Amino acid sequence: MNSMDHPEKRGLPRSRRYGDRFVEALLFAAAITSILAMVLIFYFLSFESFLAFREVGVFDMLLGQKWHPAGEVFGMAPIIAGSVLITTIALFINILVGVPLAIYLSELAGRRSREVLKPAIELLAGVPSIVYGFLGVLILVVYLERSFGMLTGRSILAGSILLGIMFIPALTTICEDALRAVPKEFKEGSLALGATRWQTVRRVTLPAASSGIIAAVILNVGRIIGETMAALLVVGNVARLPSPIFDAFDRGAIFTSVIAGEMGEVAHGSIHYHSLFAVGFVLLAIVTVLNISADLVRAAIQKRFGGY
């Protein structure tokens, strides 16, 4: 391969040599576009939110107990509380179905059921979020309202259920890859010792795949907090601290629903406009940290305990 690095030594015609250089430069430009895009996104979000942070104060903004745009009070505590509550419940539903499904696909399913389930999961992953939101408004919200005698079914619970269900395919796909990467010898060794298949899964396969599974869960946390349309339509969009803090039956708001719900009506350049960018900036920071830490966690667990 060494000679490929120095085309000039290999007597290629001059025109082709420069053509190759030109193509390489183009490809290089394409490769660094994503770095450029990431830098630009961070730059524009911090630039636009800077004004809000300066006007309101960083601590008042992040920890303030009230989000009341009409009174120019912008505290993100209610939004953060809503996001934490929604993410927790949604993640519970997500893991409850997603991980067993991955186990089924990688350990139990025969050829036939795999051929049905794999495309089904991929299709489910492709359902647009606005369609989930639409079904959420017309079916889930109505169901919750009737079942639990709520003032309105638009609630943190509705958002959690919807988001939890939405991201099952994403979790399952990554978990299945992690489970499949565990070498056959491990499982066969365990089975040969007389363990049942479930004992093998629990004591051998799952621990060996744990780094991948934990990384998948962290990535999914990022996806859940960042999901917009479905959340916007069902959470109720009332940015107020739930009154026992764990009251999932109350209306609430999360980062994305506040931004998407209020950006349409806000005056360009007002303090409210910049505050919404600040909310977006905090969201971006959280999700980016989660994404990078998913990678680091995977590497750390693999280094410490081995695994796949």
Next chain:
Amino acid sequence: MRKIRPAPLASIVVALFLLTSSLVCLVIQPDPIPLVSFWMGGLFLDLVLISASALTLRQDVSPGGRALWTRGRVLPLAADLSYLLAVILLVFFGLVGPGLELEFLGLSAVFTYAIVLPFLVFLASFLAIKDSINLLYGYSSRGREVLVFSMVRLSAVFTLILLGGIISVILFRGIGAISWEFLTQPHFRLGTEGGISTCIQGTFWLVMGAMLISAPLGIGAAIYLNEYSRHSGLKRVVTIAVGCLNGVPSVVYGLFGLAFLVATFGLSLLAGSIILGLMNLPTIILTSQEALKSVPNSLREGSVALGASRWQTVRKVVIPSALPGVLTGLIIGVARAAGETAPIMWTAVTFSATPVQMYYGIVPDVTQPVNNLCYHLLNLIYFLGAWDVEEKAWGTALVLLALVLSINMVAIFVRNHYRKKISW
């Protein structure tokens, strides 16, 4: 050969009936629950059967094994049985009866009889199944395996029901709205009448624009990373950036477009295409890289040995071999771009009924905003309470879902078709 015990088997059958019927009642909530007496009878029967088989189990197990009734087994069994008994007594004495309304912990919800009773029965029948399976297999690890794996199988059933449910609900409710006029006319009177032709056009051009931007950039980046890059440092930074870009929430893309592009281009097809293209970039880079990685090195070496330059090798050998994988990634990108709402909400769309302006009949006017299926559906959802748009909304959702799912199916088909065909 192990003797099959009839009592646990019978109690499993009874409990399965309780489980399914209580689940159905949880979902549809018929007001005066017609099944209460059945449920109570079933629970009582289970209670008797489980106790009886627990008491006779001792005789079936061969002596010399480990102690059967350890504390870790007796206590859960006793707890489960007393829970069953408690449910029966609560209903028998009317503590859980019609008119019950529970409120607790300050939650803003009322738990009525129609929810509480099926829930209690559901839980009881689940516990009964767990204990019966344990008893059936004499508390061996095989019993636990049967129990856990049947729950694992349920998750697969749940997924299929979910997909089937989403598709069939939208199909049945939306099919009535679909007609030739619906697909070929613009909407009027705030979407209560007319069709969605402008949305279909807008979606088409937005997706085309997005792919024009993301396909060359994404495939180029993947080729550079996989075939050219010599600095592992740069490769690592790009990989991290792609990972981050992949995780950036769609609403943040929308904010970015609003701050960055709308200031320059205004609310326009161009701004929306750039944003959607950027959003698609990581998907396309990752899938293309995967496809390029799967091309074996021997092919590259063979080409280089024949005197081909690097670009010739890539163009004539690597890309043709990786094409199916790259194509799959592109098609998935099309489906994603067609289904996104948040990134274009403030950058490219209006609820307009004017068709896209065309130059020379084929080039759209990129400086004008367009309408879009997702955005149209969002507006109809907002109008739901105020105007009679529900049927149109179902129709729009059906068109959107059919569009996105069929594109995804094409991607799955392409991938499976070539996976079978290619062998190195």
